Structures are given as C-alpha cells and as structure tokens.
Amino acid sequence: MLKIEDLHVEVEGKPILKGISLEVAAGEVHAIMGPNGSGKSTLAYVLAGREGYEVTKGSITYKGEDLLEMVPEARAAEGIFLGFQYPVAIPGVSNIYFLKAALNAIRKHRGQDPLDAIDFMKLSKEKAAIVQLPDELTKRSVNDGFSGGEKKRNEIFQMALLEPSLAVLDETDSGLDIDALKVVAQGVNALRGPERAMLVITHYQRLLDHIVPDVVHVLIDGRIVRTGDKNLAKQLEREGYSEVRDAPSL
Amino acid sequence: MSSATEPIDEILKKSYDAGFVTDIEQEYAPPGLNEDIVKFISKKKQEPEWLLQWRLKAYRRWQQMSEPRWAKVSYPEIDYQDICYYAAPKTDKDAPKSLDEVDPELLETYEKLGIPLHEREVLAGVAVDAVFDSVSVATTFREKLAEVGVIFMSFSEAVQEHPELIKKYLGSVVPVSDNFFAALNSAVFSDGSFVYIPKGVRCPMELSTYFRINAAKTGQFERTLIVADEGSYVSYLEGCTAPMRDENQLHAAVVELVAHKDAEIKYSTVQNWYPGDENGKGGIFNFVTKRGLCEGEASKISWTQVETGSAITWKYPSCILKGDDSIGEFYSVALSNHRQQADTGTKMIHLGKNTKSTIISKGISAGHGQQTYRGGVKIMRGADNARNYTQCDSLLIGDKCGAHTVPYVDVRNSTSKLEHEATTSRIGEDQLFYCRQRGLSEEDAVSLIVNGFAKEVLKELPMEFAVEAQKLLGVSLEGAVG
C-alpha cells in the first residue's frame, strides 16, 4: 500500500530525514519509535502533505500513485488519515459539522452520494461510542477547550468516521493517562482490518502493549537504524535508544 | 447546519449571482438635483404639503453641508448632478393589489435572487415588501398582519394612509440635518417601508424587505421607519442586492427605529450589494444612516448585519438608550475582498439608568480589502449603572489587505462599567492544514474557518438568513487564498 524509498526531507534548509525506506502492506500495523527530534513527526507531516517540508530526494508511492504529487485534501480523499500530535482548535466550527463536511468531501471524491443529516448523525453516534466520546464533545467547536485526552479521543473518533486506508497516528499516546490510553487503543484496534494499514508513531513502548504492531522500526537522527518485530519495542524499553542504535542490526 | 449538504464547490464557482439586469420599462426623473426635482418626486407621490416642505428643508440643509471625509475609505468624487433621483417601473394602473397583478418579469427577478414570493408565502411564512428601485411593488400578508393591527406597507402608502404616524415619527431619530447623506435622503427618498406594531402585539411573522437597485445610473434612497409601541415585538429582515454594472451607484438609505416601553425591535440585514469586480471597477457606494431610539423603559433594539457587498460601505447602525433599563445590541460581520472598503461599526449612547449595550464585531479582510471598525460608546452623566461590552475581532487573509480598529470611548458616569476587547489575527496555517488533512479543499477550509470566526454573529440571524449569510461569506471569499 505504502512504499517509501530513500526519503530525504529538509525543513527550513535543515536535513531532518536522511534516507528512509519503508514498505507497509494492507492489513499491517507498523510502529515507528524514536527519541525526540529523530524525525518521527516530520515523516507524518510529509505523508499528509504539509507545506514547509521539502523532499530533496527519494519517493513515496501510495496505492501505486506518486503521493508527493497530491495536495493534502487529495491524500485525505484517497484514504490517508493523520492523527495529529497536537490537534489545533478551530473556534466556532462545530466538530460534527466539520466532520460531516469532511466526510462528504471524501465521499464525493469516491463518487458516493453525500450522507444526509439523519444518516450522518446515526453514523456519528455509532463511531463516537467506539472511543466513548461524549455526545456533548461532538457538538463543541473542533478541539476548542478540549483536554489533551479529549483531543486524542476526538482524533480516533474522526478516524473511525472517515474510515481511512492508511492511518498515521502521531504520538497518539502522549499526554494520556493509562485509562484514556486503553480507550484510545481499543478504538484503534477496533479499526484494524485486512484492508487497512497503520503507521503508529510513538516515543514510548507503552502504547505498543495495547496496539500490538506487526513490525517495529527505530528512527534515530533521520534514519531507520533497526527494524524488527514487537520484541524490538520491548528491547528498547529495557535498554534505551542508544543501546539499540549501537547494537548490530538483527 | 443545513448548508452542509450543499455542494460548496458549486457555491464557490458562483461569482455574483444577483448581477443581472431586469429589462422592464422604467419611468425616470431627469438626472440632477434641484428644488424642482424634489418637488417632482413629492408630486409623483402625491404627498401632502408638509412633507414637501420637510423635503425642501432637508434639501436646503444638504446644500450647505459637505460630504464627510473622516472614514477610512477612498473613492472618486460623486457627481450628485449626474444621478437620477427617481425611477419607477411603469405600470398601467396603480400599485398591484395582489401577486397576480405583479409584472411577471419582476417576479422572475425575485425568483433569480432566490426569494420567490409565492414560496416564501407558503413555506416560510415571511411577508415580503419588495422594493424595486423606488416603488414598492408587492406587499404580501398585509391582511393577515392587519388582523392583529400591524401596519406593514410601503412608505408612500403609509404617507397616504397613516399621515399622523409618519408626521410624528419621520425624522424623530435621524433629523434631516444629521449628516450629509441623511439630508440627501430626506430630500429625495422615493420609497421604503413603514412598520407599526401596536401596543402589546407580538408580530406573528418575520417582516422582510428586499431592496434592489436595477436601473442604471440610479441612486436608491429608501427610507425605513419602524415603530414598536409599548410591549410589542418585531423582527425585521432586510436583504440587498444590485445588478453588476461598470459604473458606481449610490445608495443612501435612512432607517429609523423607535422602541417604546418594553418593546423590542430586532433588525437584521444581509447586505450583498454589488461589490465591484476584482479590480475595483463598479460597485455600490453604500452610505447608510441607521439609528434606533430606545425611547421607553426596558425597551430593546438589536442590530445584526452581515455585510459582504458594496464597493464602499459607510454605515454605523446605532442605538440611543434613553429609557431606563433599555438595551442596545450590535452584531456585525463585515467582509472586504478584492478592492472593497468598509468603514462600519456602531454608536451606543447611554442616557438612561441601568442601560446595557453589547457590541460584537467581526471583520474579515482578504485580497486588497480594507476593513475598519469604527465604534463609539458614550456613557453620559445620568446613566447610572450603565454597562457596555465590546468585542471586535479582525481576521486577515493574505498580505495585501488591511484591518483597522477605531473605537471611541467616552465615559462620564462613575457607576458605569465598560469593557472593550479587540484582536487581530490571520487564518492559521495549522488550521488550514488540519482541515485539508480531513479532506476539505482549501477554499472550503477557509470558508469553514471564517464561518466559525463569525459564528457569534451569525447565530443572531433568523434561520433562513443565517444560511444565506454563510453561503455569502463563502462566495465572497472566492479566490482569497492560494
């Protein structure tokens, strides 16, 4: 589904990603782990098409197409979802209205009819239940005045509603207490399926106890230094990033 | 919200939908202004002598006045002798008595504007007094309103049928010499609407007037007078469009509101006069005087406006809070795109005790648009415990536009309390990206964020107007980003 080859990315002239190659097939969950500043969020933003991230070398192919050619909304319509580390507030715009506009834009792209208000509300209630998002939050302005945990739950709620093919979850666990983490992880697990790939970006192994990955990559200083199975994450937890970086590749 | 199901793309494609010209026979006065023209207009309307004298007095005052130049707008000089001060569709007989009698081409005009009279009649229950250029052509629901004693008719009819009310209230809030444009209007106003709500009556429906400037080189000078007697309530909607023309057209209206004891008037405007093209060619010069007098105790006047049109907007709907415990409100969204310039705001004059005013103003500038909030809050000596809260926020889209905030505050009572807050910011790149990541196009994202920014004001509008206003904001911002 996703193929990244020798990806180099600069931000304001400073190299951040220095040659990343990665392949994710449908149905797989890959975790990307790394210390702060290793380039994890940069990778997420490049996948979603944020401006200011300049690809100087390499390619990203998504469903056989050149992803880098697409504008952000086209990527979204093609099924890429980014769960933001810091979801921004949009005062005055209700969450539910926002999502309906987004879902119908995506449906339009897929050649589907827009959902009417009644069907949408039904769908929304169903999906909100997955992450136990209170009804009241779906009606408030997008992320406005939400707590950290509420924001993250809202992200997963949106993911459930938009049903992406590739979900990129950037530090979805940061700022969550253990109960909230379980709820969010349950939400994510509920969405795992043979047609859907996920890229779970995290600093901590903790999340991966709840969302068990098929493949784990360790990203340090813009390069993937190790790739392994879920046990690599455990090893990282025990030994720390520097040990893993210095150890010979498996 | 219901506009979610609308394909927004389609709306964005639209440029100025109301920009067609109705081909209909018109009756004009020759261009230019002098006492004879004033007399001609008065005679055409078969006005009583006192009204003619009132107009002439205004005309003479106007001659001694000069155009105000303090607003932050610039425009070419207006040649007042090159404007027609009277244009009316020629009809065989007197004004039509029912919709069936209305010229079908006129009805089609309203159809294109999206205000089919029939449909409104049936579905929305809105009585529409449509002003086509200078003459009111159709007033619906009059009979139903008459049952509860509500008077809703064109200004000229009211002059004939209720001269005592007109004589009592005309110019009582905006005197003829108030300002240059008000004086001009007083001299040459051709028609408008009159509303009287009797004591204790809650007007059973929203009253609505669509104004439309059609004839080329025609100025529109309508006059609206709304009187809410003790304990009554009325909600009045005003919509404005004008055809696309290369030359500028002048619109100088006067609106006067009077609220007696315990009465409430809610006045909503969606102003979509032709703004001119991308390069600033054409468009309406909108110089409007709107003022409400909270005459009686515990009366309330609330202005809500959505201003997306006009090349130049010069407009300050105001409240004089004379009655103790009276309330004034001003909610405004003003948008300037391309070369539009808007200098708008409000004045709240607190005279009575325990008077309260709220001002929420949201200005949006895009393209080369220039936007100025100009507001005045005066709390006079006797206004014990007066309260004012003002919030004015500006949103900038692009680096060629401007946003200016000019509040004047004058407080002379030590038991009063006033708060003013203002912010200026741009649409955040992170907000746009977030929306686009969820699949919205950049235009839709902008429209969404702008509507969110303006929400506090839009929610004050009656439902069907709110939807229209939202769409308008989207359309008006076409091409503002990217």
Added chain:
Amino acid sequence: MTDTARQTLLRSLPASFETGPEWLRSLRARAADALREQGLPSKKTEAWRFTPVRSVVDAEFARAPGDAPALGSDVPEGVRARSLRAVLGSEPELLEGRLELAGPPEHFAALNTALFSDGLWIDVPAGTVVETPIEVTHAVARAGVSYPRVLVTTGESAELTIIETYTGAASDGLTNSVVELDLGPNAKVSHVRVHENAGMQVGRVDVRQAADSRYQSTVVTLGGALHRFDVRALLQGKGAECQLDGAYLVEGEDHVDHHTLVEHQAPYCRSDQTYRGIASGKGTTVFDGIVVVHRDAQKTEAHQENRNLLLSENATVHTKPHLEIDADDVVCSHGATVGSLDDDQLFYLRARGIPEDLAHAMLTFAFLESIVDRVRHEPTRARMREALLARIPHGDEIREVT
C-alpha cells in the same frame, strides 16, 4: 482652515532666523513656515478633539528665561551630557541631521524646533552600559512659556536609564517640550518621566529604534491644568521592541491627555502598551493609542491596554485604542476598560477592619502601582512610588501597610 492670526502663541515666531548654523536656521524657518500656514491644532483636528487646546493656543505667555533643563545629579560615568547651545556654538556639525529624527515636526513640536534656545544632548557610545540613571529636571519656576529640548543618542548595544522630572508650582506656565531618542542596534533605553508640575504642558517624545533595540518608557502624570503628551516610537529595525507604560491621575479640574503611536515598520518587532488612569473630581483623562503595522512588518506582535477608574460623578474618561494593520502575519490586540473600584475587594478590606476611605485609597494606589512595578531599576521604582504616594489620600498610611 485654522485662523492662525488668532493663535497668540504663534506671535512669538520671528520673521527670520539669524543665529546658529545654516542647517538649524533652515529647520527653524521650515517649522515656522509650516506653523504660519497650518497653525496650531484646534478642536477640529482629529488628534486634538478631546484636548481643550484653545486655552494654550490663544493664551498670552511671556517667554520664560532659559530652556535648559538641569542635571539632577552627577552625570554617570560613560555618559556624555552637553548643552545643546554649547554644541551648536562650537561643533554644530555633530548635531546636523540628528534633530527631527522622526521627520518634520508639526504643531507644538514645530514650535519648539523654531524657538528652543537650549537643551541637552545625552550620548552613550557603542558598547557602554550605564547602570546609574541620569537625572534630568525641568523646573517650571516662573510663569511663561519654555521650550525644553533633549536629544538622546545611543550607539550599538549601549544601555541607559534616564529619569526626567517636570516640576514646578506655577499654574500659569506652559512647557512645550520635545525629547528625541535615537537607539542604535541592540541598544536598551529605559526612560522614566514624572510629570508633577501644576501648569500646562505639551510634550512630545520621538523614538527611533534600530534592530533589536529596546525602549521602555514609563510615564507618571500627576494632575496638571492641561497636560498633553505624545509618545511616538518608530520600530525601524528588525526585532526592535518597545514597551510604553503610563500611570496618570486627575482631580479638581485637571486635564491629562496621553497619546501614543507605535509604528511597526520592520518585521519581528514587538510592542506592548499599558496605560492606567484614575479620574476623580471634575477631571478629564484621555488616552489615544495607535498601533500601525506596515505591510512589510510581518511577525509583528503588538498589544495595547488602557484601564481606567472613574471615581467621581463629574469626571470624564475618554479612551481610544486604535489598530491599523496592513500586514497579515501578526498578533495584535487591544483592550480598554472603564469602571469603578471593585465592590467585592472594597468589602473584603472593610470586613478586615480597614476604614472605607483608606480601603479606597489602597485599591487606587494598587491600581497605579502595577505600572510603576514594571520599572526594573529599583531605586527609580521606589522614587516613582513615593511620587504616587504623595498624591494619593492616606499615602502615609499606605506606605506603612504595603
């Protein structure tokens, strides 16, 4: 437009200027010509609509002897302070092009340019950090009009604190002052002004700021028959910052009028204004603050706040915070409030046994003290605090309890 012949203050303008260097004579002549043509402001001039300016413009004043301010204490090491008259006499070339740094002056500043006879030039060379404040006192001892003029120039990374005090009990005098400050790159100037003279005063401060410079102004105005001050900061270099603070208080029939103008002409600049005023008696206060953000001044951050307490039935507060923004990537805000003392706070103090009038005074003092607290130089802060306490009822008691 304005009837300049009626403006008696202009009668002292000479027909021609015969002394001083050529460049100064031409500055003076140009200022005089402009005044003869446009006159001094009237109530119809937008920026003067709330100022009873006629009482100044149409009054008769004798020329008070000497415009030179006094240096209150020893000049701190590293600072060069010289008399303008002396420099203009011996080395006029040093000052050429350095007066009128914000462009040709108008109104009262133009009158000062035409008529000042002496003044001070304070210069701090590049890299010099002066910790001890330099103190400048303008004493208005006699009736009449005086035209004080101060020029402050600082080299790159120089640092200086100036304390200017205007004193004097003559209620029928007029002080028309111009202070200009030219801040080099990365220079830091803290400028304190205390106005405690009883008479009339019109003062202008013009500041020009190079990149990364920082100007902090704290103005304390304690009454006055008619005091009108204009501070204008031109942020011309990238990353410059200015902070303009003011505390003012009127009683009796005082009129105190503060105008600020901050022009963001370069990107990444910051400005912050906080003015607080108290109006009592039959006094009037005016605050008119303008922030202009020019098209190229992206990444500007500008804030402005004016808070007022209106403490009597016959006092008047005018406030007009004003933003003019022509760049889009900016964060700007302003706020203004007018109100009286907080009833809950008053009650709290009284419930603890503090008599009502003292409670009033304490809250009033605290309201203004927050401005003084923003001055970083401790001894200066203490002095300003004293100046406030001297004017506030129960000042001695408050000094003891706070």
